[in-house]
Amino acid sequence: MRRPSTANMKAKGQFPSDRETLQDSVELIFGSDIDQMKEMASKMRTRFFQAAIAGVIGSIIFYYLLLNHHI
CATH class of the missing domain: 1.20.5 (Single alpha-helices involved in coiled-coils or other helix-helix interfaces)
Known part of the structure; x- marks a missing residue:
């Protein structure tokens, strides 16, 4: 069985986008x-x-x- 690609999961909203992940990382390190x-x-x-x-x-x-x- 083939796993769905990360791009497909991001498009469907099941996976955080790169921008959201980056923003979360910045907020975790530096605060909001x-x-x-x-x-x-x-x-x-x-x-x-x-x-x-x-x-x-x-x-x-x-x-x-x-x-x-x-x-």
């Missing part, structure tokens, strides 16, 4: 408060930007010292 998620994403973006700037400054100082034989 969209405004809070946007705020957290904004804070994370700011932190990554600050880390990138610190890395650039650190690299400039390191190479300056390296090229001038201070290290």
